[in-house]
Amino acid sequence: MVRKKRGISRHTAVRLVLAAVVLAAALIYREAGNFPFGKSSGTLHAADSGGAAKGRDGASSDSAISGALSGQAQSGLPVRGSSQPMPFVGLPPAFPEGRAPGSRISRVPVSKAKTMPAATQKSAVPKNVYLTFDDGPSAVTPKVLEILRREQVKATFFVLGDQAETRPELINAIWEQGNVIGNHTYNHNYKDLYSGFTHFWSQIKKTEEIIRQITGVRPQLVRAPGGTYGHFDDTYFHLMKQAGYLATDWTVDSGDSARRGVPAAEILKNSVQGTQSSRVVLLLHDGAGHQASAKALPEIIKKYKAAGYVFKTLDASSEPVQFKAHPGKGAAKRTKPDEAWIAANITPKPPYLRQENRWQW
Numbered sequence: 057m058v059r060k061k062r063g064i065s066r067h068t069a070v071r072l073v074l075a076a077v078v079l080a081a082a083l084i085y086r087e088a089g090n091f092p093f094g095k096s097s098g099t100l101h102a103a104d105s106g107g108a109a110k111g112r113d114g115a116s117s118d119s120a121i122s123g124a125l126s127g128q129a130q131s132g133l134p135v136r137g138s139s140q141p142m143p144f145v146g147l148p149p150a151f152p153e154g155r156a157p158g159s160r161i162s163r164v165p166v167s168k169a170k171t172m173p174a175a176t177q178k179s180a181v182p183k184n185v186y187l188t189f190d191d192g193p194s195a196v197t198p199k200v201l202e203i204l205r206r207e208q209v210k211a212t213f214f215v216l217g218d219q220a221e222t223r224p225e226l227i228n229a230i231w232e233q234g235n236v237i238g239n240h241t242y243n244h245n246y247k248d249l250y251s252g253f254t255h256f257w258s259q260i261k262k263t264e265e266i267i268r269q270i271t272g273v274r275p276q277l278v279r280a281p282g283g284t285y286g287h288f289d290d291t292y293f294h295l296m297k298q299a300g301y302l303a304t305d306w307t308v309d310s311g312d313s314a315r316r317g318v319p320a321a322e323i324l325k326n327s328v329q330g331t332q333s334s335r336v337v338l339l340l341h342d343g344a345g346h347q348a349s350a351k352a353l354p355e356i357i358k359k360y361k362a363a364g365y366v367f368k369t370l371d372a373s374s375e376p377v378q379f380k381a382h383p384g385k386g387a388a389k390r391t392k393p394d395e396a397w398i399a400a401n402i403t404p405k406p407p408y409l410r411q412e413n414r415w416q417w
């Protein structure tokens with residue numbers, strides 16, 4: 057720069073000499089450890105670093121950890137755009153380990169951050185499927201149980217009292233395998249069951265007693281034959297609930313009882329139509345003549361497993377699937393139970409008492 061002009065003015069020369077003298081004096085002071093600006097600038101820097109990060113990102117342990125999770129703080133340095141600490145050139149470190157007091161970011165334990173997998177930051181919505189089998193037990197039930205055992209899946213069986221009475225060993229096998237047993241009335245006869253609540257009730261109690269004698273437990277779960285739609289009226293819903301029962305329908309119908317001889321391929325196709333939903337209650341049958349349902353079962357399980365579903369059994373704490381009350385034409389003719397009958401038969405029970413994963417009272 058001094059070459060810009062040949063020769064310099066006397067005035068400029070004097071200024072240069074003065075500047076050189078001041079610089080020399082400063083260097084002498086610094087060597088003696090008295091230079092004030094070195095330390096203060098280091099302190100200021102550290103404070104800025106922490107403060108700036110805090111101001112911009114609201115830096116706390118959590119946000120620092122989230123930065124660490126994205127790979128920015130593996131070295132323990134500030135995260136997300138905060139300035140890197142300036143090196144203390146020619147000076148002893150102002151603080152051991154190069155950290156300043158109050159610098160919160162540099163204190164984030166990196167080992168802790170490393171133990172938190174990124175996947176926990178955003179967990180997927182769980183998808184549950186409940187396999188339910190109605191109308192058994194029958195000769196089909198052992199095959200269904202064998203498949204469930206092999207696939208390590210549990211299901212809910214809504215059994216009929218008259219079938220349970222003649223095949224107690226199958227009720228026991230269902231139960232011993234860890235499946236859930238629900239009440240599907242005694243004889244499945246719509247005409248009787250839906251002629252009035254007292255008829256429905258007596259079948260529920262009769263079946264319940266048969267099941268209790270085999271398993272020791274009274275089922276709280278009930279499935280109305282044919283579903284509640286077109287069958288249950290407000291009295292049915294209200295009194296069943298008051299007595300502590302949970303009547304539950306389904307979200308997906310396998311169609312295996314739509315007519316006689318529904319082929320396994322059709323049952324499979326119907327059964328997996330709900331694999332977008334987070335909760336599927338699948339209606340199947342293990343009653344007499346439903347071999348095709350058992351045939352379709354391995355592939356149904358395979359498809360739901362592949363779609364990421366967890367297999368669960370119903371319990372009385374689940375939100376029940378209930379079709380909107382539509383009692384049908386015959387409901388108007390029903391005789392409603394009077395108060396004396398209700399007082400004598402329906403003992404109000406706190407709903408959904410839980411005992412060791414089995415539902416009873």
Ligand SMILES: [Zn+2]
Pocket residue numbers: 190191240244281282
């Ligand atoms: Zn049924």
